[in-house]
Amino acid sequence: xxRARIVVVGDLIADQFISGRVSRMSREAPVLILSYDSTTxxxxxxxxxxxxxxxxxxxxxxxxxxxxxxxxxx
Numbered sequence: 918x919x920r921a922r923i924v925v926v927g928d929l930i931a932d933q934f935i936s937g938r939v940s941r942m943s944r945e946a947p948v949l950i951l952s953y954d955s956t957t958x959x960x961x962x963x964x965x966x967x968x969x970x971x972x973x974x975x976x977x978x979x980x981x982x983x984x985x986x987x988x989x990x991x
Contacts, residue, residue: 921975927963929981931988934959958991 937951960968963981971977983989 922978923967923970923975924978924980925963925967925970926980927966929964929979929983930961931958931991932961932965933957958988 934957935951935953936957937954939949940952941950943950963979967977967979
């Protein structure tokens with residue numbers, strides 16, 4: 918059986934997740950203070966959609982723009 922070919926067009930975003938343990942509550946505001954463990958960066962926006970379609974077995978082409986910032990250079 919032939920695999921579907923999908924073109925995903927959209928914004929390419931880097932989603933950043935910071936993980937850690939909650940160590941306490943801030944005295945200044947009702948905000949949790951996190952003891953940092955790690956950072957994970959995964960495709961967001963159209964990149965996320967393309968990754969999901971590829972995981973389903975389709976051939977994927979992505980059309981979008983990447984910025985000239987630190988994330989865009991990775």
